Amino acid sequence: MAKTASEELIFHKKAFQEALLRWYHTHARVLPWRIEPTLYKTVLSEFMLQQTQIKTALPYFHRWVDELPTFEALSKATPEKVLKLWEGLGYYTRARNIHKLAKALVAMPQIPKTPEAWLELPGVGPYTTAAITSISFKEPLACVDGNVVRILSRLTANSREFTDSATASKYFAPLGQALVNTDNPGDHNQAMMELGATVCHRRSPECLLCPVKNFCKGTKENPENFPKLTQKKIEKKEIYRIWCIKDGNILLHKATAKAKRLSGIHELPTQDQVGISESDLKASDLIVKKVRTITRFQMVESIYRLSRVKKKLKPDLVWVPLNKLSTVILSGPHKRWIEELA
DNA sequence: AACACGGGGTC
DNA sequence: GACCCAGTGTT
Known part of the structure; x- marks a missing residue:
C-alpha cells in the first residue's frame, strides 16, 4: 500500500x-x-x-x-x-x-x-x-x-x-x-x-x-x-464625502457606540449623513477621488468641498478644530487624507 | 459555508 | 487588479 x-x-x-x-x-x-x-x-x-x-x-x-x-x-x-x-x-x-x-x-x-x-x-x-x-x-x-x-x-x-x-x-x-x-x-x-x-x-x-x-x-x-x-469577486462601491471647514473647524462623522463597524471612529461625513442631495453635491467642487480596497469591496470615495451645511445637524456629526484633530480617533485612510488636504 | 470586518502590502 | 497577511465573530 x-x-x-x-x-x-x-x-x-x-x-x-x-x-x-x-x-x-x-x-x-x-x-x-x-x-x-x-x-x-x-x-x-x-x-x-x-x-x-x-x-x-x-x-x-x-x-x-x-x-x-x-x-x-x-x-x-x-x-x-x-x-x-x-x-x-x-x-x-x-x-x-x-x-x-x-x-x-x-x-x-x-x-x-x-x-x-x-x-x-x-x-x-x-x-x-x-x-x-x-x-x-x-x-x-x-x-x-x-x-x-x-x-x-x-x-x-x-x-x-x-x-x-x-x-x-x-x-x-x-x-x-x-x-x-x-x-x-x-x-x-x-x-x-x-x-x-x-x-x-x-x-x-x-x-x-x-x-x-x-x-x-x-x-x-x-x-x-x-x-x-478560489477567488472572490470584488464588489465596487461609490461613496460621496463632504469636506467642510468653518472657522477652523472640520465637520466629521463619529460612528455611534452601537455602530456595527467603526464604532467610536471619526471619518469625513458622507453625503447622506449630512443630508444633502446628490445633485447639490455634484454642483460643488470635487476635490479628490480616493480608491481603496478592503476585504471584498473596492470603494471609490469622492470628496466634495462644501462651503456651508445646515445649521441643525444630526448628533453624530461633530465640528472638530483642525488643530485638535489628535484628540479624536480617525480611521487610518481618513487621517491621511485630512492631513493631505488640510 | 459564507460573509463582515471598512487596513495595508506586494507583484 | 488580484491576492495575501501570525483570523475572529456572526449568520
Missing part, C-alpha cells in the same frame, strides 16, 4: 522537526515580542498580527507597550485610550477585544493555561489559542495560519481547492497537529510561520534556502500552484 504524501511526511516527522528547529534557531528574526517574552507581549503581538503584517504592526506594538505595559494597565485604560493606540491599524474590533480580554484576565483568580479556557476569551479563536498556549505554556497545539496552510499544501503537493482561508486551515489542522514538536511547540509553531514569511513566500519561494526542501513534494513541481484558493 503506497503512503499518501501526508503519511510519508508524518513518517519522517522527527527529522522534519529537527531540520526546521535548527533553521529557526539560526534564522529567526529578532522581534520585540521574542525578546524576553511575556504572556502580555505574546497576547498583544498575536492580536496585532491578526490579518496584519509584522512590518505594519511593529511601530504600534512599541507604542502600546510603552503606554500600557501590563494587563493590569490595559484593563484600567479608557476605551478612547485603547482605540487611540490602535488608530490606523484597522479592524478595530481587535482593540476592543483585547481590552475586554485584559479586564477578564484581571478579574480571574489565576491566569488560565488551557486551550479550552483561552478559546472562551474575546477575540481568541483556534489560531490565537494555539499560538498563546504553545508559546507561553508549552501546550502541544499546532498553529494553522495562512503561512502554515501554504507550507503544508506545498509539502504534500495538495491541489485541493478552498473557498476561504478558514476552510483551508480546518482541512490542514490534522496534518499540522501531527507534525508538532511536543518538546518545544512554541518554537515549532513560530518556525513554521517564520518559514512561510521569509522563505516559502506565496510567489517565488526560495526553495534553495529551505531547511525542509528534502521533505517537500511541492518543490519538485511548481510550488506556486499550492495552495489553491
Whole structure:
C-alpha cells in the first residue's frame, strides 16, 4: 500500500522537526515580542498580527507597550485610550477585544493555561489559542495560519481547492497537529510561520534556502500552484464625502457606540449623513477621488468641498478644530487624507 | 459555508 | 487588479 504524501511526511516527522528547529534557531528574526517574552507581549503581538503584517504592526506594538505595559494597565485604560493606540491599524474590533480580554484576565483568580479556557476569551479563536498556549505554556497545539496552510499544501503537493482561508486551515489542522514538536511547540509553531514569511513566500519561494526542501513534494513541481484558493469577486462601491471647514473647524462623522463597524471612529461625513442631495453635491467642487480596497469591496470615495451645511445637524456629526484633530480617533485612510488636504 | 470586518502590502 | 497577511465573530 503506497503512503499518501501526508503519511510519508508524518513518517519522517522527527527529522522534519529537527531540520526546521535548527533553521529557526539560526534564522529567526529578532522581534520585540521574542525578546524576553511575556504572556502580555505574546497576547498583544498575536492580536496585532491578526490579518496584519509584522512590518505594519511593529511601530504600534512599541507604542502600546510603552503606554500600557501590563494587563493590569490595559484593563484600567479608557476605551478612547485603547482605540487611540490602535488608530490606523484597522479592524478595530481587535482593540476592543483585547481590552475586554485584559479586564477578564484581571478579574480571574489565576491566569488560565488551557486551550479550552483561552478559546472562551474575546477575540481568541483556534489560531490565537494555539499560538498563546504553545508559546507561553508549552501546550502541544499546532498553529494553522495562512503561512502554515501554504507550507503544508506545498509539502504534500495538495491541489485541493478552498473557498476561504478558514476552510483551508480546518482541512490542514490534522496534518499540522501531527507534525508538532511536543518538546518545544512554541518554537515549532513560530518556525513554521517564520518559514512561510521569509522563505516559502506565496510567489517565488526560495526553495534553495529551505531547511525542509528534502521533505517537500511541492518543490519538485511548481510550488506556486499550492495552495489553491478560489477567488472572490470584488464588489465596487461609490461613496460621496463632504469636506467642510468653518472657522477652523472640520465637520466629521463619529460612528455611534452601537455602530456595527467603526464604532467610536471619526471619518469625513458622507453625503447622506449630512443630508444633502446628490445633485447639490455634484454642483460643488470635487476635490479628490480616493480608491481603496478592503476585504471584498473596492470603494471609490469622492470628496466634495462644501462651503456651508445646515445649521441643525444630526448628533453624530461633530465640528472638530483642525488643530485638535489628535484628540479624536480617525480611521487610518481618513487621517491621511485630512492631513493631505488640510 | 459564507460573509463582515471598512487596513495595508506586494507583484 | 488580484491576492495575501501570525483570523475572529456572526449568520
